[in-house]
Amino acid sequence: HCFPVGAEIGGVMESLEVVVVGAGCLGAFIGGCLALKGHRVTFLVKSTGNGRKLSQAVEKLGYLRLDLGKAGERQVAKSQLSFSTSPSCLGPASLVLVATKRTANGQVARMLAGHIADPAVVVVALQNGLDAHRDLVPDLPQNPVFQCVVNMNVVSNMEEALFTRTSPIATLFLDQAVAEHLPTLPAALRAAGFSTSLLAASDFTERQRGKFVQNLANAVNALHGLSIPEMLLSAAAVRLLAAAGREGLAVLRARGQRVRPSITHALPFLLDLLATPVVNGILLLLLWCVAKLLGKAQVSHLVDRRPHSSMWEDLHYGRCTEIDYLNGLVEDMGRQCGVATPVNSAITRKIKEAETARGSFQPLSEQDLRQLLATSTADANLTEVPDRVRI
Template sequence: MRIAIFGAGSTGCYLAGQLCLSGFDVSLICRPAIKQTILANNGITMSDYQGFLHTVMPQTMITDIEQAPTAYAAFDVVFVTLKCHQVSSIANTLIAITHSNSSIIFMQNGLGSFDTITDALGHCNLLQGITPFNVLQQPNGRFHKGTEGVFTLQQNEHTQTIQTAMQAQGFGCDLHQDMTPVIYGKLLLNLNNALNAITDLPIKQQLSQRDSRRQLAGAMTEWLNVCQAANITLHQYTKVKPQWLPVILSLPNMLFTLLAKQMLDIDPQARSSMWEDIQAKRKTEIEFINGAVVRLGQLYGVKTPINNAIVAKINQLEQLV
């Protein structure tokens, strides 16, 4: 099975590392800076909050895929790990590097980007996946997993093979037939991405502040109300049901700290991908995360003032950088 990671940044490199260690032929389609970093440090170094540390070199790193896509044709599986706003422009390239039985797995946060490209890719098996944990790029080609969770993919023959190989190496990999509850449930947790970028603090430190937690609780409540109006049940990612998260987040610091230890394991230095985008002066995915709450709120007649305000603040930060 030939696998490509299209748009390999922090999450894509971590996924590539796990797939390489699981025995797959993996190619990175990445920016020149990522390739140079990996070459300079003799591979992708993966680490996590539990002490895992391993370095692996992918088989191929491609930086010119749009100039000569046919030279890299016939990938069996392509994981698309680009940002949401970049997805709609790559249909022709994906067609050029896949075949009729290929699986293309879109790994974007939030809602909306998958719909922008599906009509152009009817020849392939189009799947969705998510990364329910945080990966932050660190110096010396190191990609650090800062929170708990495992890659979660839509089920078909290719992803079943991937799951079996990854589990044999001790890596978790969850499969689901219906990804809607999974993606909508992940969006509930992703609502903190923007708030983490706004506060400019590690997630654990940010969540130690009750005012920040209350704002997150309000944003989550709006999304829960939208999902209720849409009659969508959310997949549960924490040890408590999604409906209880705003209640727990609103608790006084002492009670929250006690319960949070049992809810979610997190590295003290973990930060959100949106924080990383702001720091790197890149466009964020705000319109596909908190912005999606606002859009669907309008569709179903649910008010979303907190998410509206968060979108406005991130838009301001993007303009400032």
């Protein structure tokens, strides 16, 4: 597809000055796509870790690579983007995309507050969980701050400066108020290849809750260890997913909070159906037949072994996870409103144990996953729901 450089407003091309805070999969991919369409993009990164790896790879290769699936690969020349370790690069920004881990929001907010002088600069958090943007608001009272719900999976190879979108579509949801502050942003995102929807505030919040329930799967994928498609072929992992999602929905329902899309309510049932011996057996038999008839290479086209959750990457590389903002939050909200959440509590404990392994965590076996679910639900039957407490 051919798109114009920048966003067209009244026949005039306008380029955004974008600073992406962080150089993880989503931030690098979205920033790269914007740079490909002519927007000036700077990645504000640390001098260590992924930021350093990516900047060195781009300098060496001369470009950043974007694999868009069926649309093919694109290369973003290094002249089209820049890297900085100094927050002074925030000075000319019109848009700041926060793509760091949620756990760093306090530090990020203070940094932004110290270097964003223009109250018109729009800040958008590309982060998991509920109300991530609210972490930033107290330090940026003059700036419009939003969260973006991102429905997309991206995997990276930092050494090759390669970012691959493994989901068939890339969908972004934003509060429609963002267009009042930066009218060119929706068109710029669409031109960069993202299906972008602007929603009323209440609709956006409901969509955010739906993504929150889906993201409860991140921790299960991290514990399971294999790719997301492979995880969905594991009956034990799928049953654990269903139980975690059912608890999350029960907590939100008890709090009187609606969820979109409506299909989210059916996810636990669909997952339980997927985990039944008949359905699971049919899927495995079909894959076995494909492997026998067409070869194992064809199976890899059906079961992509690349996509993992971001939490799996965190455990793999010995980083802290966002568990407290996902399954841990379900546990906290359940305690507050009197809803038992034994499965999410058990998952949270397991992830915290895995964090202490510092990158040497061993994935759980099928038996381990079955035992985790059985033990947590058995414990729930023996324990009364605690009285309502404040989070």
